[in-house]
Amino acid sequence: MRKLFKGSSGVVKISKGFGQKGYSLPPKPWLVVAWKEVLEAFRDRRTMLNVVLLPMILMPLVISLPTLMLSPKTIPPKIMVVVEDPRGMDLAKEIEALENSSEALVSIVTDGGNYTGLVLSGDVDLIVDIPEGFYENLSSGKTGRLIYYYDPYGARSSVAMGVVQRVVSEYSEEVLRRRLEAINLSEEYIKPIVSVAVQVTSTGEGATTGEVVTAMVLPMMVGLIAITGAGTFAIDMIAGERERKTLEALFTNPVSRGQLLLGKFGALTLLSLISGLATLFSALIGVGFAITSMSESLAAGSVPQLMEPSRLLYLTLGILITVALGGLTGNAVMITAASFAKTFKEAQQYVGFLTLILVVPMVAIPYAPQSFHPVLRVLPISSLAMFARDMIVNPGDLGAIATSLIASILYLIVFLWLSAKMFGRESVIFC
């Protein structure tokens, strides 16, 4: 049996495990360093839990939970219809039909009792009162009034209002049609203007739900991927190694700083790729959930379509380039930050602060006005998010794509150079 983690005795029960593989490593120093870093990272159960397992569980929840919770199908809201006007039973039956599509649980009563108490206690999410004289008004060409009792702070109440209102407006239109017929007027007569919305996208195709969600979520994802894993591991590899006083011994070997840094950088890239893919994968699952439940509750017609294969390939390529560049840039930034700090704690503070600085542009970009885009394409970090956005939303604008790509690569080189400078400093070895 292989056991990756040390037991409480400290014995690593692997006779042919990672350690033994070290013997046969090719004598390339950076590879040896990378091997040791990955080996140590896998030994550290807590880090792996935080960086790989936790996001895999949390991401789908965070992304899909709100939509799932607000979808009436997940937990149907409870609606009580109070029929005070016996001839209003028609409408009550229409509302009751919501049960068939399991969008609500409906009960019909003739005497409501304590409305306030029922709503506040949560026994009922919405009370629809059909008052006396309702039908009389309707049939005599007047306005029939319905009274809703709901909890303005309850999400479930709003959901219930939404579904009931749909039924009521259908019913109302039906009444209108009958009234118009009676006086021989066409429906068009009372609708002098109708607006028709045409989607304008640079691809010429209508945007699918999937694309819209991806365009909004992807830049944010890139930020997360570049940063979450990398920060934790970078701290451990630089500040952690110094804190454990092993950096000095490491530097006594006949290996250049460049090779040591390259090894750490290689391991960091592999590890953040693992954590990044785990995050991306679980986020996509979350987005999938969200789309499914959204499209069910929305009006028909916005069902997500599958993308064309060529477009899918293009998108995948864009995502891969962004993730790779983002990962490398994030790693370089993190190594620089971790090298700059004198202690583990300080490194954590720098990294935490940087994470915030890196994430903010990612989150903000989907909402940035068009006129900011040229500037965002050449600013550090936001250039990456813009690249991802352009690949999805403006695939035809090669100039824009090239600008953000070149800017991102230049920043990567700058950050790499900075991390090498920082790692070489004497105070990186001794606090």
Added chain:
Amino acid sequence: MVAVEAISLTKAFGDLLAVRKLSFRVEEGTIFGLLGPNGAGKTTTLRMIYGVLKPTYGTAKVMGVDVRENPIEAKRKMGVLPEDTGVYPRLTAEENLVYFGKLRGMDEERLRKRIKELLDILNLTEKRFVVADKLSRGQKQKLAFARAILDEPPVLLLDEPTLGVDVMSAREIRKMIEEYAISGKTVILSTHNMWEVERLCDRIAIISEGTLRYEGSKEDLRRIAGKREFEDIFVRLVRGEVIEKAV
């Protein structure tokens, strides 16, 4: 032949002059003791020689290689036991050795043989698969010592090699240091243990406040001491009292 040469080694940490124009030579095949009280500058001196601290002034040569001009080549000639052992707590005893052996470019066969041999001699074989975190202070020290002599470098630099080690293990380490020198290699060690220096070293340098107070053979020092205790003469040298006979 001179194995290690310190040439006006000087280190300033801000306003603090930790090491002041230190010069000495160590002959090949000898054991050289750096002796001094806490904060004297022993560790700082060694760190400059093994190339992890940049001298503010001066340099050192190891087997003829200048540590400032050609640090990688110089490091190839030195095995080091730092003050803090620098053992990786999450790696097993064996992995710690494999890591450094590989970084020093040892091939698989030689590395396997050498690790087995050293773990055996130092009574660490049963700790082979134990992560270093779970080793005792002395076991870590022995592991770090094994790591320093792994690829049998011509020069060994040991910063307090027997610190925190029990009597039996200290004796083993001292024996290995002696054998290392007998095989024609050079050892520089730092300590504040007067007795250890007397037992082990051929030549001695006494430093305090970063300044060289005495440098010479063990026999010369004994002559100066005369009937007095070694410790007594050590204390006087550290205080910087001039001892005519030493010159």
